[in-house]
Amino acid sequence: MTDPKIQQAIDACRPRGDDLQLPELDFLAQAVRSDPEVRRQYQRSQQFDACISGAFCDVPIPAGLADRLLAAVGTSPDQTPAIPAELPSPPSSGVASRQDSEPRRRWLRGVRPRTWATMAGSLAAAAALIGFLLVGQHFGVTEPVADERLPGEILAWDDAVVRQGWNDNVRATEPGERPLDPAVRGVPRRWGQIATRYDSKTIVYDLAPPGADQAVVFCMRSKARTTSLPNAPPWKAFSASGGLTLGVWRHGDMVYVLAVRGGPRRYREFIEASPWIGFRSGTGHPFSLIAKA
Numbered sequence: 001m002t003d004p005k006i007q008q009a010i011d012a013c014r015p016r017g018d019d020l021q022l023p024e025l026d027f028l029a030q031a032v033r034s035d036p037e038v039r040r041q042y043q044r045s046q047q048f049d050a051c052i053s054g055a056f057c058d059v060p061i062p063a064g065l066a067d068r069l070l071a072a073v074g075t076s077p078d079q080t081p082a083i084p085a086e087l088p089s090p091p092s093s094g095v096a097s098r099q100d101s102e103p104r105r106r107w108l109r110g111v112r113p114r115t116w117a118t119m120a121g122s123l124a125a126a127a128a129l130i131g132f133l134l135v136g137q138h139f140g141v142t143e144p145v146a147d148e149r150l151p152g153e154i155l156a157w158d159d160a161v162v163r164q165g166w167n168d169n170v171r172a173t174e175p176g177e178r179p180l181d182p183a184v185r186g187v188p189r190r191w192g193q194i195a196t197r198y199d200s201k202t203i204v205y206d207l208a209p210p211g212a213d214q215a216v217v218f219c220m221r222s223k224a225r226t227t228s229l230p231n232a233p234p235w236k237a238f239s240a241s242g243g244l245t246l247g248v249w250r251h252g253d254m255v256y257v258l259a260v261r262g263g264p265r266r267y268r269e270f271i272e273a274s275p276w277i278g279f280r281s282g283t284g285h286p287f288s289l290i291a292k293a
Contacts, residue, residue: 006031010042015049036211041162047242048155142224143255144198146238146248153196154246154259157218160194161204167191178203178219181251183233184258185270186215196220198255207270213243213261215270222255229255233271239264247271 009028013019020029031038144150168190175191178201188205196202199220208215229250237247237258245267247258260267 006038007041010038010045013042013046015046040214044155044158044162048152048159142198143222143227143229143250144220144248144257145229146234146246148240150238150246150248150257151240151244154244154257157194157196157202157204158214158216161192161216164192164194166206167193174201175203175205177201178221178254180205180217180219181233181249181254181256183251183271184217184256185272188217198222213266215260215262215266216258218257218259220255220257222250222253227255233258235268235271237264237267 006028009025013025013028019025020032028038028042032042033039144153170188172191174193175188178199180188184207186207188207189209190206192204192206194202194204196218199222202218202220205217205219206215207217227250229248231249231251233247233249233256237245239245243261243263245260245262245264247256247267249256258267258270260270
């Protein structure tokens with residue numbers, strides 16, 4: 001997982017900004033240049049923030065939403081807590097302590113003071129969640145669809161996986177509840193579990209070798225009785241910006257989202273004839289072959 005200090009700095013950077021040029025973030029700029037994993041996480045965070053900000057700009061705010069959100073958190077408009085003009089300084093025991101605290105305050109003022117924006121961030125997250133739920137209920141969306149909205153969801157899921165952390169225990173029982181479709185070529189090297197609006201126990205498998213571009217499969221159990229999804233990985237998948245190729249299909253009561261960076265050609269490498277001979281007649285657990293090795 002990303003170092004907490006690096007992760008905090010990445011979270012502080014504004015989308016499409018020049019925060020990496022700040023002296024206080026020189027350590028992050030060096031990490032982005034030298035560490036591919038940090039660079040991917042920084043780019044993912046930038047894309048996610050840009051996607052969320054764009055969504056809030058494009059979607060009209062429902063009438064009375066602010067009052068409903070304030071009521072949900074037990075706060076009335078005239079009781080909104082005042083935002084402090086300055087962060088409290090930590091106890092100082094000398095000149096060195098005061099000098100050490102000043103760059104931290106300048107960093108927070110110059111980048112994005114998340115401490116001051118806690119309530120705003122919570123309300124925004126609540127609004128986004130309500131928006132997803134309202135859209136899903138109104139239009140009957142119960143399964144992901146490969147269209148222009150899915151890349152934004154993939155970014156959110158990627159961020160959730162990073163924050164939850166990957167699990168390298170290939171003998172864990174949780175992945176067996178959301179098995180990988182045998183039509184997918186490759187052996188997962190790790191897995192994670194996150195909550196999505198389609199399945200609160202979505203399992204994601206990482207198929208990419210260490211240091212390679214992203215290749216993950218999100219596996220979710222569907223409650224929909226009917227579906228418009230194909231029953232196998234689509235050969236002609238949805239191509240998004242940044243070289244991201246997405247394939248969505250349903251096999252039984254499981255829905256799969258294959259997200260691969262590197263273009264359609266690399267995507268097809270993961271859906272060609274599987275070398276896992278006899279896998280379909282096995283237990284269906286994606287790690288069963290590894291466990292027997």
